[in-house]
Amino acid sequence: MSKRVHILSAVNAANISKDGSTYTIRDVCCAVDGIVMNRRLYPADQLAAGFATLEGKPAPAGHPKNAAGQHISALNGEALASAWIGSYARNARHAAGRTLVDVVVNESQARAHPKGLQLVARLDAAIAGTNVEPVHVSTGLMLDEIKANGESNGKAYDTVASNLRYDHLAILVDEIGAGTPEEGVGMFLNSAGQAEEVEAAALNAAEPEDKRHAGLMGWIRKLVTNGGDVSFDQIVDGIRALLPKEAYPREVFQRYVVWADYANDKLFRQDYAVGSDGSVAFISDPVEVTRKVEYQPVTNSQRDDPVKDKILAALNAAGINTASLDDAQLLTAYNSLVTKPGQDALTAANSKLAELELAANAAKDAELTALATELAVNTSLKPEDFKAMGLERCKELKANAKAAPIVPGTPAANAAADEFAGYDLNKLEA
Structure with a gap:
């Protein structure tokens, strides 16, 4: 149009x-x-x-x-x-x-x-x-x-x-x-x-250009502070009040400002601080600087932060859809992506530990089964009864040679009764 x-x-x-x-x-x-x-x-x-x-x-x-x-x-x-x-x-x-x-x-x-x-x-x-x-x-x-x-x-x-x-x-x-x-x-x-x-x-x-949130740290700071309590316009007005009559701020960063003296066609950098009441004060002397312009390939006309571009590239490479995510959601997704290798390693370690624990339990169960079977010989108790006592108790019984007591009905008891076999009490009456 x-x-x-x-x-x-x-x-x-x-x-x-x-x-x-x-x-x-x-x-x-x-x-x-x-x-x-x-x-x-x-x-x-x-x-x-x-x-x-x-x-x-x-x-x-x-x-x-x-x-x-x-x-x-x-x-x-x-x-x-x-x-x-x-x-x-x-x-x-x-x-x-x-x-x-x-x-x-x-x-x-x-x-x-x-x-x-x-x-x-x-x-x-x-x-x-x-x-x-x-x-x-x-x-x-x-x-x-x-x-x-x-x-x-x-x-x-x-x-x-x-x-x-x-x-x-x-x-x-x-x-x-x-x-x-x-x-x-x-x-x-x-x-x-x-x-x-x-x-x-x-x-x-x-x-002036607002460059307080330039770069990764500035971007994160903007997310955390939601832009800060003091507006950009307040800061600029405070800086203007401190500058010479023939000067104006060009670029305002988080801790310093670049201002131009158009009467002498010079640029200066000077540190500033913002008070809790919103007042602005210079905390250093001005230092003359020159402007350096760099040109980089344009990947997206809506973004000029290369760090943010790298974050988006990493998320896209991981198959994460970023189209509907705002800045805060992008940062959360990126943090999750960065910590994922550590989480995967922890999951693998826990899995290995569980595997070793399972193998150890299987070995103990096999030892207990063998020992319980051995102790049940010549007793009326079954191996399951000894297994219920646990491995340590079964080891103690075996070490002290304290097998379970022999009770009537066992093969040994039947053998003791055989010495009276064929004896007839009626023969005494004859």
């Missing part, structure tokens, strides 16, 4: 210069790799593919409109007649994760338009240092929207921007606040004469 978008951004007043009758507004940031605005992701590859369409495009005073109040292309004749102030985009580029462009303003052409006069006065004030407030601009572009869910730099998105085509870079002469501009809201009249909705988005090029 095609979409018209106006993206607001701000330019540091220190980036404005003049050479003869030409003003230059340097390093206007139009977009940042991986930024999410209005729940839409702007991927690095799409920004890199689309920046060239910004080269040479007009930089009118505000977003051009026709007589009916509808937004129109800056290349439209009506737009050139009403909003052209002798300015255009030059040196479009995509570098260090940002789409940048310089805006060139011809002073004589700008002065021919009422809004151009305002702009010249504003640019002169910036150069003189009498007005150091940022100059606001708004990039007008078309994009194709792709439905996709995910998260980038801690922000969720529902769609992904693709096939970016820049139309213009509007200079917002009248100062506005830092919020989303009402200027960007309305209807756009496309080349076919059809009205389309215009979406407004605010790009804070100085918006």
Whole structure:
């Protein structure tokens, strides 16, 4: 689905210069790799593919409109007649994760338009240092929207921007606040004469990234603490209050922050601590650092944690379905997988022990059976009777030669009675 978008951004007043009758507004940031605005992701590859369409495009005073109040292309004749102030985009580029462009303003052409006069006065004030407030601009572009869910730099998105085509870079002469501009809201009249909705988005090029939960330990810490009691916004506000006027935080980690001094174009790292009341304090001196960018193969645009990728790979290799598992369930499943070899070894050991115990019991039972059978000889007791006494008792009986007593009815008793065989008591009476 095609979409018209106006993206607001701000330019540091220190980036404005003049050479003869030409003003230059340097390093206007139009977009940042991986930024999410209005729940839409702007991927690095799409920004890199689309920046060239910004080269040479007009930089009118505000977003051009026709007589009916509808937004129109800056290349439209009506737009050139009403909003052209002798300015255009030059040196479009995509570098260090940002789409940048310089805006060139011809002073004589700008002065021919009422809004151009305002702009010249504003640019002169910036150069003189009498007005150091940022100059606001708004990039007008078309994009194709792709439905996709995910998260980038801690922000969720529902769609992904693709096939970016820049139309213009509007200079917002009248100062506005830092919020989303009402200027960007309305209807756009496309080349076919059809009205389309215009979406407004605010790009804070100085918006810090939340990297407190980067890496495996940070991910686990996030699961355990559920993100912590102090919000990211609270921490950032506290850090901003401690920084010099011409500085802003770039990346906020668990124990330190990387902040930029855009007056001197330098980066610094500084440790901080958060009190129980949510207050923030620096606990070290700033150390100047440089930014190092690394590129790795993309395995899934919705994840940027290689450790988490390895966890998912291990679970998938073990045949565990991870599609419906959240982060906490993934960690539980992975822990179970890691401890499984130990559990299997314990089960095998217990099985072996049970096998040895069974063999030992069988040997004892065989010994008891043999001994009970031996002791039952010449007795009226049966082997089962001796077995009931147990192995130790049977061993004791055998050791002491204490066989069970002979009772009447045994073969020995019958043999003793044979000596009276054939004796007739009636013969005595004769």
